[in-house]
Amino acid sequence: MTKISLVTGASRGLGRNTAISIARKGGDVILTYQSREDEAKAVVGEIEALGRKAVALQLDAGSVAGLGAFADKVRTALAEVWQRDSFDHLVNNAGHGDVALIAETTEEQFDKLCNVHFKGVFFLTQKLLPLIAQGGRIVNLSTGLTRVSAPGWSAYAAMKGAVEVLTVYMAKELGSRGIAVNAVAPGAIETDFFGGAVRDTPDFNKFFADMTALGRVGLPDDIGPMIAALFSEDNRWVNAQRIEVSGGQGI
Numbered sequence: 128m129t130k131i132s133l134v135t136g137a138s139r140g141l142g143r144n145t146a147i148s149i150a151r152k153g154g155d156v157i158l159t160y161q162s163r164e165d166e167a168k169a170v171v172g173e174i175e176a177l178g179r180k181a182v183a184l185q186l187d188a189g190s191v192a193g194l195g196a197f198a199d200k201v202r203t204a205l206a207e208v209w210q211r212d213s214f215d216h217l218v219n220n221a222g223h224g225d226v227a228l229i230a231e232t233t234e235e236q237f238d239k240l241c242n243v244h245f246k247g248v249f250f251l252t253q254k255l256l257p258l259i260a261q262g263g264r265i266v267n268l269s270t271g272l273t274r275v276s277a278p279g280w281s282a283y284a285a286m287k288g289a290v291e292v293l294t295v296y297m298a299k300e301l302g303s304r305g306i307a308v309n310a311v312a313p314g315a316i317e318t319d320f321f322g323g324a325v326r327d328t329p330d331f332n333k334f335f336a337d338m339t340a341l342g343r344v345g346l347p348d349d350i351g352p353m354i355a356a357l358f359s360e361d362n363r364w365v366n367a368q369r370i371e372v373s374g375g376q377g378i
Contacts, residue, residue, distance in 0.1 A: 314373025
């Protein structure tokens with residue numbers, strides 16, 4: 128039976144690359160977008176061109192009030208497109224960046240980061256648990272900034288640190304269903320994340336490249352295929368791990 132993966136925030140960046148990488152390995156995809164419907168539909172088209180099925184659903188990952196209705200939309204899509212009542216893999220990828228020193232961080236900035244990167248991950252997973260198949264997989268996106276620090280990223284990194292702890296607890300509590308849960312922590316990547324800062328700002332790019340053992344920043348193709356590989360049977364025993372994919376950043 129074809130595996131179905133749900134990837135949040137897949138209209139762009141790492142989410143897009145992950146969704147397409149999963150399709151290249153023979154999987155079908157439910158992808159979410161917040162506001163970029165056209166871009167999400169383009170990703171659906173790319174996946175369909177690979178001979179796989181895909182559906183794009185709107186989701187505000189930071190709005191807990193709407194997560195129950197979203198789960199209902201997933202249930203409907205599974206029934207209509209796949210004639211199934213479950214999917215196999217969940218990738219909690221949706222997110223945004225916000226940089227401010229501790230002394231200057233506002234409560235609004237802090238709350239938005241928490242709602243999207245931690246609270247949203249917790250409660251979206253909770254709402255989707257009845258739809259995740261026995262023996263499924265969950266990947267939560269973290270960051271290399273939980274291991275090495277950079278001024279201004281304290282609130283963002285703290286939320287990702289919470290996600291890493293949550294990952295371990297998910298693995299423990301869901302183990303009885305055979306569900307493996309891991310956190311993937313990318314280093315600096317050339318995407319449009321935080322306004323494309325790493326991709327489009329030469330000095331910023333060089334800063335991270337110089338602190339990386341392989342001498343460059345990452346690309347989406349360095350991350351998406353790795354996440355897709357976690358869903359293969361070859362990696363069925365990988366569980367409750369923080370897996371950094373950074374080319375050796377900050378060592």
